[in-house]
Amino acid sequence: MSRVRNGLIGRGLIPVWLLLPIVALFAVGYVLPLSQLVLKSLQSEGSWSLKSYLEIAHSPTFFWIVLRTLTLAATVTLICLLVAYPLAYMIARCSPRVASLMLLVVTLPYLTSVLIRTYGWIVLLGPSGPINKTLLQLGVISEPLQMVFNAAGVYIGMVQVQLPLMVFPLYAALARVNPSLTKAAQSLGSPPTDAFLRVTLPASMPGLVSGCTLVFLSCLGFYITPELLGGPDDYLIAQGISLRVLILGNFSDAAAQSSLLLLAVIMIFLVFRRRIAEELDDSSRFDDISPLGATASGLAARRPIVERASLLSHHVGLRIHEALTSVRRPLLRFFAGLALLLLTLPFAVVIPLAFSDAPYLTFPPPGYSLRWFSRLFSNTQWLDALSFSLRWAGLSALLSVAVGVPAAFALVRHRFPGRLAIYLLLISPLIVPHVVMAVSLFFALAGTSLIGSPLAFALGYAIIGAPYAVVVTIAGLKRFDRTLERAATSLGANQITILRTVTLPLLLPTLASAAIFAFIVGFDDVVFGLFLSGPNATPLPMRMWDNIRLEISPQIAVVAVMFLAVLAILGLLRLFVGAAIEGRRSQAKT
Incomplete structure (x- = not known):
C-alpha cells in the first residue's frame, strides 16, 4: 500500500520537475523585474509616493x-x-x-x-x-x-x-x-x-x-x-x-x-x-x-x-x-x-536594392553589382554585431527549447491545479509589450555588471523565446499519435527509453520549429538592444536600427537577403527532417 502511495506521489511530482526550469527562469528574468518596475513607479526621491501617477493623471x-x-x-x-x-x-x-x-x-x-x-x-x-x-x-x-x-x-x-x-x-x-x-x-x-x-x-x-x-x-x-x-x-x-x-x-x-x-x-x-x-x-x-x-x-x-x-x-x-x-x-x-x-x-523592393550598384539609396537600381555585399563583409562593426546576434540568439534559442519543451509536456500530458494559470504566465511574454519587459530588465540590472553584457541579452532573449517553444511544442504534442508509445510500453520499455527512442525522434520537426521561432524572435529584437547594449554587446538589429535612422543605405537590404536565405535553408531543412520522420513513422506502423 505504501509503495502504491509513494508511486502516486512520485508521479504527481513529475509536472513539478518538468515546470521547475522554466518557472525559475521566468521568476528571475520576468516576474521579479516586472514586480520591481511596479514598485519603482510607487517611489519618488527615495520614498513611497504616488507622485508619478498624479502627474500622469493631470497631464493632458x-x-x-x-x-x-x-x-x-x-x-x-x-x-x-x-x-x-x-x-x-x-x-x-x-x-x-x-x-x-x-x-x-x-x-x-x-x-x-x-x-x-x-x-x-x-x-x-x-x-x-x-x-x-x-x-x-x-x-x-x-x-x-x-x-x-x-x-x-x-x-x-x-x-x-x-x-x-x-x-x-x-x-x-x-x-x-x-x-x-x-x-x-x-x-x-x-x-x-x-x-x-x-x-x-x-x-x-x-x-x-x-x-x-x-x-x-x-x-x-x-x-x-x-x-x-x-x-x-x-x-x-x-x-x-x-x-x-x-x-x-x-x-x-x-x-x-x-x-x-x-x-x-x-x-x-x-x-x-x-x-x-x-x-x-x-x-x-x-x-x-x-x-x-x-x-x-x-x-x-x-x-x-x-x-x-x-x-x-x-x-x-x-x-x-x-x-x-x-x-x-x-x-x-x-x-x-x-x-x-x-x-x-x-520584399519586392528590398531584394533588388541589395544588388544595386548605386552609391546611395535609389529605386529602381540603375545597375546591379555586389558592392554592398562587399562593403558589409569588410565592415568589422557589422560582422561583430552579426557574430554577437548569431551566438547569443542561438544559445538563447537552445535554452528556450530546453525549458519550454518539458513545460509543454507537463501542460499537455498532466492535469494539476493551476495548470491554466501557469500556461497563461508562460505565454504572457507574447502579449506584454517588449518595451515594458526591456525597461523592467534594465531597472533590475541597473548598477550591476550585467548591463551591457551578453548575459543580459541571453536572459532577455530566452524570456521572449521560451513562449514560442511552449506553444509550438504543445501544438505538436496535441497532434502526436501515441500509438507507438503504447506499443513500446507493451514491449516492456520504460518511460525514459520511450521518450529517447520514440517520442523525441518523432517530435524532431516540432522541436526544430520551436528552435527556429525562438532564434528568430531573439535575432530580430531591437527593443532589448536599446536598453541593454554596451561596447561589448551590440547586436545586429542595433546596427540596422542606427543605419535606418541615420543613413538608410542598401546595406540593410543585404542583411535582408542573407536573412531570407537563412530562413529558406532552415525551412528546407525542417521539411527534409519532417519527411524523414514521416517515412520512419509509416514504416514503424507498417
Missing part, C-alpha cells in the same frame, strides 16, 4: 498620447480583420497544396525582421519611391504624396506587420468549419452569401476574437514601426517610455507609464484568457464542429445583425444576397490577392 499630453495609441490599435485591428478574413477564408477553402503555398507566403513576413519590412516601406512610400512614381506616371497625382514619417506611413506599416497575427487564428477557425453545413444551408434555398452569414461567420468567431485580441494587444506597445515611419505628431506610449528612460532619465515616470501599460494589457489578456488558452483545452468545441453544435452555439445563440435585418425584409435581403453571389468569387480572389500583395510588397 499623456491623455492625448493614450488616445492616439488606442485609436491606432483599434484602427489597425479593424483594417487587419477586413484584409485578413478574405485571405484566411480562401486558404481554408483551397486545395491542400495551394493552401500550404499561401500559408508559406503569410508565414515568411511573420518570420522576417520587422526592421527589414519597415525599411522596405520607407523605400516604397518615400517621395521618390515606386508608389509615388507609379501614381505620377498614371496621372493620379500631380506631385508626390507624403506617405512616410507621418500617420499614413505608421498605419500602412503596422497593418503589414500585424496582418499575419490576424490570418493565423482566422484560418485555424475557418479550417474547422465543416463545409457540409454551408452546402446544407444552400440546399435549403439560402444563397451562398446568406449561408456564409448564418453559418460560417458565427462559427469563425473564436478565431476572429483571438485575432483581434492579439493584434490589438500587440499594437498597444509596438515601438519599431511607429518610431521609424511616424513623425513628431505620431507619438505613442512606447515611444514616451523609451524617451523618458534613454534621453530624459526620468525613471519614475517611465516606470509609472510602463506599469499602466502593463496593467491594461494584463486586464485585456485576462478577459480573453479562455479564448487565448483554447489550445490547451482538450474538449474544445471547435475541434470538430458538428451541425448540431453549430446550430446550437453559432446560429441560435449569436445570430448576426444582418440575419435579423433579412428576416424583417426578406425580399430585399434575398435580392442583395443574389447580387453578391454573382460577384463573390472575383471579390474574394481580389481581396485575398490584395492581402498577399501587402504582405510581400516590401
Whole structure:
C-alpha cells in the first residue's frame, strides 16, 4: 500500500520537475523585474509616493498620447480583420497544396525582421519611391504624396506587420468549419452569401476574437514601426517610455507609464484568457464542429445583425444576397490577392536594392553589382554585431527549447491545479509589450555588471523565446499519435527509453520549429538592444536600427537577403527532417 502511495506521489511530482526550469527562469528574468518596475513607479526621491501617477493623471499630453495609441490599435485591428478574413477564408477553402503555398507566403513576413519590412516601406512610400512614381506616371497625382514619417506611413506599416497575427487564428477557425453545413444551408434555398452569414461567420468567431485580441494587444506597445515611419505628431506610449528612460532619465515616470501599460494589457489578456488558452483545452468545441453544435452555439445563440435585418425584409435581403453571389468569387480572389500583395510588397523592393550598384539609396537600381555585399563583409562593426546576434540568439534559442519543451509536456500530458494559470504566465511574454519587459530588465540590472553584457541579452532573449517553444511544442504534442508509445510500453520499455527512442525522434520537426521561432524572435529584437547594449554587446538589429535612422543605405537590404536565405535553408531543412520522420513513422506502423 505504501509503495502504491509513494508511486502516486512520485508521479504527481513529475509536472513539478518538468515546470521547475522554466518557472525559475521566468521568476528571475520576468516576474521579479516586472514586480520591481511596479514598485519603482510607487517611489519618488527615495520614498513611497504616488507622485508619478498624479502627474500622469493631470497631464493632458499623456491623455492625448493614450488616445492616439488606442485609436491606432483599434484602427489597425479593424483594417487587419477586413484584409485578413478574405485571405484566411480562401486558404481554408483551397486545395491542400495551394493552401500550404499561401500559408508559406503569410508565414515568411511573420518570420522576417520587422526592421527589414519597415525599411522596405520607407523605400516604397518615400517621395521618390515606386508608389509615388507609379501614381505620377498614371496621372493620379500631380506631385508626390507624403506617405512616410507621418500617420499614413505608421498605419500602412503596422497593418503589414500585424496582418499575419490576424490570418493565423482566422484560418485555424475557418479550417474547422465543416463545409457540409454551408452546402446544407444552400440546399435549403439560402444563397451562398446568406449561408456564409448564418453559418460560417458565427462559427469563425473564436478565431476572429483571438485575432483581434492579439493584434490589438500587440499594437498597444509596438515601438519599431511607429518610431521609424511616424513623425513628431505620431507619438505613442512606447515611444514616451523609451524617451523618458534613454534621453530624459526620468525613471519614475517611465516606470509609472510602463506599469499602466502593463496593467491594461494584463486586464485585456485576462478577459480573453479562455479564448487565448483554447489550445490547451482538450474538449474544445471547435475541434470538430458538428451541425448540431453549430446550430446550437453559432446560429441560435449569436445570430448576426444582418440575419435579423433579412428576416424583417426578406425580399430585399434575398435580392442583395443574389447580387453578391454573382460577384463573390472575383471579390474574394481580389481581396485575398490584395492581402498577399501587402504582405510581400516590401520584399519586392528590398531584394533588388541589395544588388544595386548605386552609391546611395535609389529605386529602381540603375545597375546591379555586389558592392554592398562587399562593403558589409569588410565592415568589422557589422560582422561583430552579426557574430554577437548569431551566438547569443542561438544559445538563447537552445535554452528556450530546453525549458519550454518539458513545460509543454507537463501542460499537455498532466492535469494539476493551476495548470491554466501557469500556461497563461508562460505565454504572457507574447502579449506584454517588449518595451515594458526591456525597461523592467534594465531597472533590475541597473548598477550591476550585467548591463551591457551578453548575459543580459541571453536572459532577455530566452524570456521572449521560451513562449514560442511552449506553444509550438504543445501544438505538436496535441497532434502526436501515441500509438507507438503504447506499443513500446507493451514491449516492456520504460518511460525514459520511450521518450529517447520514440517520442523525441518523432517530435524532431516540432522541436526544430520551436528552435527556429525562438532564434528568430531573439535575432530580430531591437527593443532589448536599446536598453541593454554596451561596447561589448551590440547586436545586429542595433546596427540596422542606427543605419535606418541615420543613413538608410542598401546595406540593410543585404542583411535582408542573407536573412531570407537563412530562413529558406532552415525551412528546407525542417521539411527534409519532417519527411524523414514521416517515412520512419509509416514504416514503424507498417
